[in-house]
Amino acid sequence: LSSDFLVDSSSKSLPRFALQAKRSENLKPRTMEKLELERRYWRHKEVPWFLITEKEIPAIVFQNIKWLYPAQRDEIAVEDLPQLVDTYSYHFAANPKTTITNIAKKIDVAYEQPPGESLREIRQLLAQRIFTFDIFKVSTKLTPADLALADSWGIEEDLHVQNK
Secondary structure (H helix, E strand, O other): OOOOEEEEOOOOOOOEEEEEEOOHHHOOHHHHHHHHHHHHHHHHOOOOEEEEOHHHOOHHHHHHHHHHHHHHOOOOOHHHHHHHHHHHHHHHHHOOOOOHHHHHHHHHHHOOOOOOHHHHHHHHHHHOOOEEOOOOOOHHHOOHHHOEEOOHHHHHHHHHHHOO
16 A cells, blocks of 8 residues: 655645545545555554545646646656746746747747647646646746746755756
């Protein structure tokens, strides 16, 4: 048995909790027995335990995760990261009210890149939390005003984790 996530949060009321994520169609009797064992284990450790399914996740959040998740697998070369961040920060600042999708299209044309190349890189930067956004906002409607650049400490920490 294993839990999907053990979360340390900044919440004073819930500083640590365990999460198990399952698809609702997989909640068969044998699975439920195993989940009960897991719940009891965490109760014994005095750690709140939660079971979540796709039904507890808002549709927009689910779609955003589905859009970002594949981009996590594509690593950004550490030496390319400063150039990418500078390039996209520049274009975002120049077009604060344009969607990132339209900005990406313009960059692809301007730099004679294959269609979708810039959006792929932006997705990677978002998936790796170099740029962050409110997960409750539809990704296709994101504008630079919706994005925040991680502080330099966060970027260095992310790079350190990527290289392990």
